[in-house]
Amino acid sequence: MRILVVEDDPKIASFIEKGLREAGFAVDPAADGEEGLQLGASAPYDAAIVDVMLPKRDGLSLIEALRKEKITTPILVLSAKRSVDDRIKGLQIGGDDYLIKPFAFSELLARVQALIRRASGAAEPTRLSVGDLTFDLLTRDVTRGGRKIALQAKELSLLEYLMRNPGRIVSKTMILEHVWNYSFDPQTNVVDVLVHRLRSKIDRDFPAKMLHTLRGVGYVLKSP
Numbered sequence: 189m190r191i192l193v194v195e196d197d198p199k200i201a202s203f204i205e206k207g208l209r210e211a212g213f214a215v216d217p218a219a220d221g222e223e224g225l226q227l228g229a230s231a232p233y234d235a236a237i238v239d240v241m242l243p244k245r246d247g248l249s250l251i252e253a254l255r256k257e258k259i260t261t262p263i264l265v266l267s268a269k270r271s272v273d274d275r276i277k278g279l280q281i282g283g284d285d286y287l288i289k290p291f292a293f294s295e296l297l298a299r300v301q302a303l304i305r306r307a308s309g310a311a312e313p314t315r316l317s318v319g320d321l322t323f324d325l326l327t328r329d330v331t332r333g334g335r336k337i338a339l340q341a342k343e344l345s346l347l348e349y350l351m352r353n354p355g356r357i358v359s360k361t362m363i364l365e366h367v368w369n370y371s372f373d374p375q376t377n378v379v380d381v382l383v384h385r386l387r388s389k390i391d392r393d394f395p396a397k398m399l400h401t402l403r404g405v406g407y408v409l410k411s412p
Contacts, residue, residue, distance in 0.1 A: 194224030221245025255282035262303035319411030
């Protein structure tokens with residue numbers, strides 16, 4: 189899943205980016221409001237974290253501009269302003285949640301995950317299931333047929349994206365957009381390599397296959 193982080197404080201930005209990447213997210217950083225608006229309006233993010241006090245354009249006007257452009261990306265407002273009026277303003281202008289600085293990264297991560305779950309309409313709050321394949325979003329544990337499957341960070345990100353779109357064809361471009369950040373070279377064969385690795389782990393020991401390739405179109409994960 190791909191997250192936009194708009195934060196001008198280098199230490200806070202680095203802290204958030206490092207934590208999100210360790211949790212398996214692809215992260216695009218922006219250091220000011222104008223860059224944040226440009227990225228937020230041009231790429232399909234699964235969620236955005238937006239600081240309020242930013243150079244060039246403040247976070248609230250950034251969010252307002254995105255909503256006027258009909259961008260529905262779930263947005264977590266991040267701010268040192270803690271009054272009730274500040275929080276209400278942040279939500280009324282288009283934010284979906286509001287977190288006050290200083291914060292614990294575990295809380296930020298939980299709120300981002302909750303925003304993504306609500307946006308995807310997931311019925312189960314902490315677990316994704318397709319057939320006998322399950323993905324615990326809190327522990328990042330994957331099982332098939334009750335058997336635990338060990339996956340690396342990018343493999344988890346790809347599987348989560350596919351399981352949020354069961355039965356739907358996803359193209360290589362869509363996978364690149366949601367699993368890697370915007371600076372990644374779209375001409376590489378990393379998607380093919382990653383899909384091959386993931387398929388070998390979730391399908392290899394099972395007679396019924398779940399991850400299918402539609403040559404020249406994309407990939408689909410579906411219940412066998």
